[in-house]
Amino acid sequence: MADWWRGSVTYQVYPRSFQDDNGDGVGDLKGITRRLDHIAGLGCDAVWLSPFFTSPMLDMGYDVADYTDVDPVFGTLADFDALVARAHELGLKVIIDQVLNHSSDKHPFFTESRKDRHNAKSDWYIWADPHHDGTPPNNWLSVFGGPAWQWDARRKQYYMHSFLPEQPELNFRNPAVVDYMESVLRFWLDRGVDGFRFDTVNYFYKDHLFRDDPADYREKETPPGNPYEMQYHIFSKNQPENLRWMERIRRVLDSYADRASVGEMGEAHHAIRMMGEYTAPGRLHQCYSFELMGYDYSAAFFRRKIEEFFTGAPDGWPMWAFSNHDVVRHASRWAKHGVSQDALAAQAGALLLSFQGSICLWQGEELGQTDTELGFEELTDPQGINFWPEPIGRDNTRTPMVWDASTQGGFTSGNVKPWLPVKPPQLARNVASQAGVAGSVLESYRAMLAFRAKTEALRLGATRFFDLPEPVLAFARGDGLLCIFNLSPQTVTVQGTGLGKLTGPSQALTRAGDTLTLGPNAYGFVNVTDGVSLG
Known part of the structure; x- marks a missing residue:
């Protein structure tokens, strides 16, 4: 169906944390396939899979070492094909993550690129000479802390990384890189995926002069926990060439039937406006930002954000979300606004599913799930480790999906230690205990999703x-x-x-x-x- 994405509801699955089928404590593709009935029964239109590609897993799959294969921890390409086939049997579309801005430093392309300045891949990543005093070429910062530049003794140059040093940035000013990334998209489209979620969609191109980012113009009473927030990133991302790449992506998708795209707008300035720019006709189908994933739960806030988008981008299309794998779960963020956890969770679900645009649900929010309190020794997330204790990292929201009240919540075998712990407050909010129970958060979500599906005004009305x-x-x-x-x-x-x-x-x-x-x-x-x- 053409434009199936418009007004649709997508359910985000974090493969490491959804269902472990082989008993190693880490979720896998066969586990997801077994649990797709839950997503279809909830009433969602699509499932978005966070990365499952070959990776050293330093950033839990967002450091890709092979864009066209499955990491053994998750299974095989055959397992992926079986997942897609089962999803389609259930009427679910399949959207997969694409992390194209950067690769792992273990990717063969980077291994070759860093050998010297004259090999076939020498210009596939962003390299720059040092200043005469040995310092990096500019003041750009990494989201994960420290400079965005890493010295490489082989080339005697710096390479850029917006995130971990082990995630070097690809050079999209090289046409060969863009051509290769188009081939990656076609590889997965040919396998039957229905669309892509593009990670850090505004990061692909950098200022070609490598100019310094200015200080953030907004007043701050005290320095933030992450110094990245002290800059206004007008040169290290958000370049106009990004939009040309979006148009090329759209042409690729339009060459296949009924495919769709969604971009992650990672931006602290004018994110709503940029969502509109990136979803203008001929670009991405839809885009989301982190604007609704903060601590404001006021009527004025929600009204302002929705009106801002549709006033500024009447021809664009938003995707709204309250939580995802990068932020504190909204049942925890907004707890003080609820008479009870259940009442707040049910209301938040109804509120989100009433918004004009497409919707994305984060696994577990249909249970009213909250963040897990973790000690430093339990962390795996480099962002959480680097900035401990604040800002809080991402492991707290990524703990395993809870299916029942058994020892590990049905995520894995009871005698297997999962990659992140299942603790009692989360164990209490499981699928089995809420299914079929009138007034439970799960049943309130099911009712609301069914109402949205049959009500054109909620899916498409102004x-x-x-x-x-x-x-x-x-x-x-x-x-x-x-x-x-x-x-x-x-x-x-x-x-x-x-x-x-x-x-x-x-x-x-x-x-x-x-x-x-x-x-x-x-x-x-x-x-x-x-x-x-x-x-």
């Missing part, structure tokens, strides 16, 4: 917000559907005219005449007339 004071967020979708939320643990009332019947899933919402009573963390949907007003 959004019109109502001017109401905090903590109430209210907006109409399409013709005649009011979505209303009380983003607090206190009861509030709203007066309205033109209100019809309550419809769809709801929580703590009642109507008496022209009065809507919204209990703590209430949400619901109301059929309304054209002349509806709220006050």
Whole structure:
């Protein structure tokens, strides 16, 4: 179906943490295949797989050593083909990560590139001479701490890395690199994948003059935990040539039937505007950023972000998400706004699934899952280790999916130690204990996903917000559907005219005449007339 992605719901799977089928404590492709029924039964349209490619796993697969093969820890290409076939049987599209900005330093291309300055791959990565005093060519910083430049004694040059030193940046100003990456996309498209999620989609091109990034212009009371946040990265990423690459990607996808793309906008400045730029006609199909993955849970915040996108990019298309593998789970971030963990989790799910655009759910959020408290000795994430104890790393959100109340939550055998621990607070929130239980977070997600699927206004309708004071967020979708939320643990009332019947899933919402009573963390949907007003 053409444009299947528009208004769709994608479920993100972190392969290491979804299901371990071979008993080594690490999730794998066969495990994912066995659990696809859960995703289809939830009511999602697509599954996004984080990297499963050959890798030393220093950044858990985001350091790719072979773009066209499966790492043995996850299985084989045959296992991947079986996963795609099963997903398609269940009506699920399959989107896979593409980490094209950088490779592992163990990739054969980099091994050759670093030998000398005259080999066939010498210009496939970003190399630069030192200053006369031996210092790096500019002040660019790594997201994971320290300079973005690593000295290589063989070439007597620096190479650039936006993340780990073991993740050298590819040189997209070399046409051979771009041609190769197009061949990678075609390799997976030919295997039947339905689309790609592009990691760090605004990082591909760097300023060709290697100019210094300026200081961040925004005031800071104290230095942040990560000095990367102290710069405004106008030269080390976000170059206009990025957009030409997006257009080439789109041409590749358009040469296959019913394929789609989504980009990760890793940017702290004007991310919403850039989402619009990257999804303009002829570029990516959809794009998400980290704008909704912070600590603000106010009506004004959500309204501002959604209006900003559709006002600035009426022809673009967003993907909204509250959590993913890089951030604190929203049930933990927003806990103070909930009368209970369940009430907050159910409301957050309904809120997200009411937004105009496409939606991405992070594995476990349909259970109201929270971050896992980990000690330093339990960490594997280089970002978490480098910046311990703050900012918090990413392992806390990546702990295994919990399927039942057994010792390891059904993720792996009870006598096997998983790669990250399953602890009691997470074990208590498992699929088996919530499935079929009225009022559980899982069943609230299933009900909301079914409502969105059958309601065109929620999938494709335009959004019109109502001017109401905090903590109430209210907006109409399409013709005649009011979505209303009380983003607090206190009861509030709203007066309205033109209100019809309550419809769809709801929580703590009642109507008496022209009065809507919204209990703590209430949400619901109301059929309304054209002349509806709220006050």
